[in-house]
Structure formats: structure tokens, C-alpha cells
Amino acid sequence: MKVALLGGSFNPPHVGHLMAASYVHATQGVDAVWLMPTFHHPFGKQLESFDARVRMCEALCRETSGWLQTSLVERELGGGGRTVDTLAFLVERYPDTKFSLIIGSDILRDLPNWKDFDRIQRMARVLVLYRAGYPAPDTVGPPLAEVSSTQVRDLLARGLEPSELVPSAVLKVAREEGLFGLRGR
Numbered sequence: 001m002k003v004a005l006l007g008g009s010f011n012p013p014h015v016g017h018l019m020a021a022s023y024v025h026a027t028q029g030v031d032a033v034w035l036m037p038t039f040h041h042p043f044g045k046q047l048e049s050f051d052a053r054v055r056m057c058e059a060l061c062r063e064t065s066g067w068l069q070t071s072l073v074e075r076e077l078g079g080g081g082r083t084v085d086t087l088a089f090l091v092e093r094y095p096d097t098k099f100s101l102i103i104g105s106d107i108l109r110d111l112p113n114w115k116d117f118d119r120i121q122r123m124a125r126v127l128v129l130y131r132a133g134y135p136a137p138d139t140v141g142p143p144l145a146e147v148s149s150t151q152v153r154d155l156l157a158r159g160l161e162p163s164e165l166v167p168s169a170v171l172k173v174a175r176e177e178g179l180f181g182l183r184g185r
């Protein structure tokens with residue numbers, strides 16, 4: 001079994017995440033892609049609740065035939081939310097699985113602040129996807145969508161509908177749960 005991991009805040013998930021996961025599933029020889037919402041963000045980002053983000057991730061996964069799944073592993077682990085610790089745990093739990101780790105090229109500038117990135121590279125194949133607007137050497141594939149969760153939150157805060165950037169099933173969960181200031185709107 002070959003699994004690619006896509007860790008993130010998913011606050012909220014958007015079409016860029018879906019495109020990144022689809023691209024990897026379609027071209028990189030993996031059987032499944034697991035979304036791994038952060039439980040405690042290592043850099044202390046303020047996020048909607050873990051459960052709400054999981055529900056939005058699950059709605060995103062239902063856009064696929066089943067190869068995209070949501071992993072609750074970072075809640076199970078607790079701790080500091082460092083990817084190296086999550087990966088070490090998964091490698092031990094699933095000894096017959098080969099893991100890849102997907103990151104967007106925007107993350108490259110943060111890597112010096114990650115814990116033990118060298119060890120991550122020994123445990124997993126790291127796939128750096130070209131996020132539009134963040135060109136970098138050694139990325140895989142064409143530029144992917146110019147969309148971010150920040151942009152989606154900004155649109156929602158201005159009372160606008162980000163229906164071209166967020167799958168409608170994800171927006172439905174956000175509305176039902178009153179996330180991002182949508183309560184009563």
C-alpha cells in the first residue's frame with residue numbers, strides 16, 4: 001500500500017487541496033491520499049475546532065471515489081503537532097505502507113523552523129507541489145490553483161460567497177456549523 005499524506009490546517013479546505021490531492025493520486029502512483037488536519041498547530045495558528053475542520057475535510061473527501069480519506073491521527077497523538085512525530089508514529093503503525101508527504105512550495109520558506117526535516121525525508125518521499133505564486137526549484141508538476149484558506153476566510157468576512165473556491169459540500173458544513181462568522185447568516 002502506498003499512501004500520500006497531506007497535512008494542513010484546512011481552515012477551511014478548498015479546491016486547491018482537492019487539486020493537490022487529485023494530482024498526486026493521478027500521477028504519483030499512490031493508492032490513497034490522507035488529509036491530516038492539525039490538532040495543535042506547531043506555530044500556534046488560531047483555527048476553527050478540530051471536529052469542525054474534520055467534518056469539512058470529510059465533505060471534501062466525499063468528492064472523490066474513496067481514495068481521499070481524513071486521518072484523525074494528529075488528535076490521537078496530541079503533543080506538539082510536529083510532522084516528524086506523526087510520521088514516525090504512522091511508519092511504526094503501518095509497517096507495510098510506503099508513505100509520501102505532500103507539501104506546497106509555499107512551505108519551503110518555513111522548513112528551517114520545522115523539527116527534524118532530515119528525518120522526515122528518511123521516512124517518506126517528500127513531494128513538493130508547485131503552488132501558484134510560489135515558484136521554487138525541484139517542485140513536482142504544473143502550477144496548481146491560486147487559492148488559499150486565508151483568501152476564503154477574507155471573502156466570508158466580507159459577506160461574499162467563495163463558491164468558486166470551496167466545494168459546495170464543504171461550504172454547506174461551514175454554514176451548518178456557523179463557522180467563520182457564518183452563524184445566523
Ligand SMILES: Nc1ncnc2c1ncn2[C@@H]1O[C@H](COP(=O)(O)OP(=O)(O)OP(=O)(O)O)[C@@H](O)[C@H]1O
Nearest residue numbers: 007008009010016103104131144145147148149150
Ligand atoms: N492552492 C494550493 N496549491 C498547492 N498546494 C496547496 C494549495 N493550498 C494549500 N496547499 C498545501 O496544502 C497544505 C495545507 O495547506 P493549508 O491547510 O495551510 O492551506 P492554506 O491555503 O495554505 O491556508 P492558510 O491560507 O490559512 O495559510 C500545505 O502543504 C500547502 O502548501
Ligand SMILES: O=C(O)c1ccc[n+]([C@@H]2O[C@H](COP(=O)([O-])O)[C@@H](O)[C@H]2O)c1
Nearest residue numbers: 007008009038042082083084113114115
Ligand atoms: O513539523 C513541524 O515542525 C511543522 C511546522 C509547521 C507546520 N507543520 C505541518 O505542515 C502542514 C501545513 O501547515 P500549515 O501551517 O500550512 O497549515 C501541517 O500538517 C502542519 O502540521 C509542521
